[in-house]
Amino acid sequence: MRALVQRVGRAAVHIEGDVAGEIGEGLLILICAMAGDAPEAPAKMAAKIAKLRIFKDEAGKMNRALRDTGGGALIVSQFTLAGDTSRGNRPGFSAAAPPAEGEAAYKAFIAAMRAEGIRVQTGRFGADMQVSLVNDGPVTLWVEV
Template identity: 45%
Template sequence: MIALIQRVRECTVRVDDKVVGDIGQGLLALVAVQPDDGPEHARRLLDKVLNYRVFGDDEGRMNRSLRDVAGGLMLVSQFTLAADTKKGTRPSFTRAAPPDRARELFDYLVGLAKVEHANVATGQFAADMQVSLINDGPVTFWLEA
């Protein structure tokens, strides 16, 4: 599994002009599922997302995690992160899990997150989403599990 995490001051996801999820300060995690991923990958990825130290401490150093600051977590499925872009000018999606498998693992990740963290919001799987955010920093990291 892949997550592109961005530290945000706020994030809102809309589908058909309706807000389906929003958070204040926290992390936006764009998540892709790959063909060989399983539940253990989802658990490892969530552990990284919740504990990755990307928030400033009293001295301004990145020493605090999402858990430490009790921030919001926005999980958004994004299969395009698994694109193979090495050749040509058109991405290949052979490194992305089939939609049914991706939905299953993404939903599993969301379920784990809601048990492990108090403030979790999501986009809508396979929907045309409009993601609005105020990136804080900007601070962006690519995580793999």
């Protein structure tokens, strides 16, 4: 499983002009299930992200996790994170899990984040979405499990 995690002041996802999900301070998580992911990958990814110490403490150091701040998570499926650009100019996506597996992993990741005590908003798997955000820091991390 692969994720691009951004610390945000706010973020929203729109589908067909309507707000599907939005958060204030927290994390925008673009998530991709990869072909061959272990069944425990969504839970491992959720535990890792919920505990990432990337929020400032009282001294201004990145020492607090999302679960410490009470912030939210906006989770958006993003199969293009599996894109391979090593050959030519058109990315290949064969490393991404097939759609049915990807959707199941996406839903399992959402459930696992909620089980970690995180307030979650989402996009919709497979939808054409417009995502807006204010990246805080900026802090952006690539996470794989």
